[in-house]
Amino acid sequence: MKSITRKAKKMKLQLALDDIQFDDAIELAKKVSGSVDIFEMGTPFIIENGMRSVRTFSKLFPNNEILADTKIMDAGAYEAALTYIAGADDCTVMGITDDQTIKECVKTAQKYGKRLFVDTICISNPTERIPKLEALGVRNISVHVGVDQQSLGESPLSSLKKIKAASKKSCLSVAGGIKLDTVNQYRVLEPDIVIVGGGILHADDPAQAAQKLAAVVHS
Numbered sequence: 001m002k003s004i005t006r007k008a009k010k011m012k013l014q015l016a017l018d019d020i021q022f023d024d025a026i027e028l029a030k031k032v033s034g035s036v037d038i039f040e041m042g043t044p045f046i047i048e049n050g051m052r053s054v055r056t057f058s059k060l061f062p063n064n065e066i067l068a069d070t071k072i073m074d075a076g077a078y079e080a081a082l083t084y085i086a087g088a089d090d091c092t093v094m095g096i097t098d099d100q101t102i103k104e105c106v107k108t109a110q111k112y113g114k115r116l117f118v119d120t121i122c123i124s125n126p127t128e129r130i131p132k133l134e135a136l137g138v139r140n141i142s143v144h145v146g147v148d149q150q151s152l153g154e155s156p157l158s159s160l161k162k163i164k165a166a167s168k169k170s171c172l173s174v175a176g177g178i179k180l181d182t183v184n185q186y187r188v189l190e191p192d193i194v195i196v197g198g199g200i201l202h203a204d205d206p207a208q209a210a211q212k213l214a215a216v217v218h219s
């Protein structure tokens with residue numbers, strides 16, 4: 001009988017463009033578009049630049065996925081549609097919001113043939129909430145410890161383990177202070193996507209940091 005070797009799915013690297021000026025972000029993206037799979041229009045970047053950021057990056061970088069980190073809490077259909085119409089492949093909604101907002105975002109992603117990621121910041125009961133989210137149609141989860149929680153010493157490592165165990169159907173990304181010296185701890189847990197913001201943007205040489213992180217994530 002013919003044996004079939006299953007090729008492992010390639011892990012992706014997502015660069016979170018958060019606290020960076022618009023023109024500097026474009027210059028950095030030009031240098032690293034071959035190493036980075038997904039460009040995230042970070043929440044502060046969107047607050048400063050709006051959907052212009054999504055429109056510009058989706059035009060300039062057609063070979064990279066563009067994620068709008070909108071962290072939607074309400075008006076799910078309207079806000080998700082804004083990102084998809086602007087050219088985003090993915091947007092984000094907060095997992096702690098009400099189920100109706102989650103459903104509206106899921107429906108809108110399906111309508112536009114795009115992806116929705118649920119951000120896990122402040123989900124205190126992942127064992128209950130993750131299966132509930134998946135029952136609402138969620139298929140992508142961003143395991144995330146935010147910048148302010150990071151300043152209290154939190155990391156997403158234990159959340160990733162818990163959510164991996166609780167999730168039956170979802171693609172998992174992980175974010176929260178990941179850097180070159182810690183990325184291996186995440187890679188061995190085999191998330192689908194590793195997200196890095198400050199670990200690249202605040203490095204002495206951001207382009208070199210992105211390339212080194214990509215070598216680990218893609219290995």
Ligand SMILES: O=C(CO)[C@H](O)[C@H](O)COP(=O)(O)O
Nearest residue numbers: 016175176177178196197198
């Ligand atoms: O969504 C975010 C903050 O809310 C960041 O984009 C995410 O945490 C990744 O950045 P960093 O690697 O600096 O934590």
